[in-house]
Amino acid sequence: MEFRQLLYFVEVAQHKSITKAAEQLHISQPALSKSIMALEEELGTTLLIRTNKTSHLTDAGNVVLEYARKMTGLIDEMKLTLSDLTNLSIGQLNIGLPPFIGSLFFPRVMAKFHKAYPNIKLDITEYGGARIVKSVEEEEFELGVAVLPVDEEIFHTYPIVEEEMMLLVHQDHPLASRKEVDIKDLKDEVFIFYHEEFALNQIIRNHFFITAGFEPNILFKSSQWDLMSEMVAANLGLSILPRSICNRLFTKDTNIIRLKPTIMWRLAVITKKGRYISNAGRAFIDFILKDPL
Template identity: 65%
Template sequence: MELRQLKYFLTIAKLKSITKAAEALHISQPALSKMMKGLEEELGMTLLIRSNKTNELTDAGNIVSEYAQKIFSELENMTTTLDDLTNLKRGEVHIGLPPIIGSLFFPNIMADFHKLYPNIKINVTEYGAAKVVRSVEDGELDLGVAVLPIDGTMFHIYPIVEEKMKLLVHHEHRLANATKVHLKELKDEELIFYHESFALHDIMWKNFIKLGFEPKILFKSSQWDLMSEMVAANLGITILPESICNRVTNERIRIIDLVPVTPWNLAVITKKDKYLSYAGRTFVEFISEHSLSKFQYNLKL
């Protein structure tokens, strides 16, 4: 059975005449009659009552007409839905965000994106940056925000933020008045550190190991505000990205530059061999083209 047969059959049913239908369809009457005969033989039922004046539908013909209309209605819906996707009237994106990163930049980004594309649904999953990378690799997520560097052979990488890590100490700490502090000076300090699921954990751990010592970790947390408040309570020191430091307002905390400079660079990643929907591609382009400096500036206000 072909869609063309059903289309022609519906024309006959509407006009109640093979002759008139042939004229409307711009085909010969014998060709149309042969096509309808073939449809009847395939279904094993008579669909048309043939007479010299009109062609009425049999009971079977009425059923075929009803279902054929549903088929073409669904095809039209499919075409409309696909058109909606390509014109971004609808869609869905699954994105992975590390909690710290999500709270810093993405509320404003998603608000602006939603204004432009109100019918695109953004599903956000909060994972540590390391798990975000694994989840994009496994296909669980369409895209994610990761801390660089990552393997460029497997992912498309779209850089979005370039910052530095900074040291936070209590205002009575021995380093509170320093303008710069070398990481090796933190050998005997008690650190408020990140959970293992965070990319920052491995980045900073490796930096300390390169200097010949393991950091003394007092507490581990996934919440930057808790980490900074622990510093304010003089429970230890911590190292956080620049944007987070710009949000710290507690007067008992001093924020100091680190030597050597430890970059904190973020990027949107997608898997190279995975299909990305129109909505997903548009979201990536929106983030890449968006001036994140605007959001970073807002964090300082």
């Protein structure tokens, strides 16, 4: 059964005439008759009683007409919904965010995006950066925000933030008066560090501490930057945090120091290559690239 046959049948039922329906549909009368007969044959019942001037529905024809109208209505609804999606009148977007990033940048971004696209629903899940990368690859999320680098053979990346990581120390620490500290000088220090599920854990540990020749002495691991900074303020250890987070600290008990070599914090929206990205997803990427964090 073809959907076109149902459309033709509805038209004949409305006009009660194959001739008038054919004129309305801009097809020949024999072609329309053939289509209706094929539909009757497939359904195994007579749908129309044909006379010289009119065509009347049988009981079976009335049943088919009822369902045909429902189906044509659903098709019209589908087309309208697709049109709304295309024009971003409606939509849903699943985003994975690391907690650091969500609390730091995204309330403002989400508010502006919602104002621009009020009918797009945002479904936000907070995971550590490493888990977000895995979840985008496994297509749990349409897009995520991750710390670079990621495997660019697997992901498209859209950079949104680049800033320096800073050393946070208690004001009474021997290093507190320094303007810059070499990572090699941190060999004997105690650290408040990132949980393993965070990309920064591996990036800083492997590319900076291990490269400098030592394994960091980690007292405590956390996924919350405010807790990490408060533990530094309590003189329990040192931490390395993005500059924007350090600038938000409201404590007089800590000092912020530059690191050598410089550690950069690079964030990007990531999507999986080869995956379909919805209109809402593309709108979000365009929106955030036009108004960087």
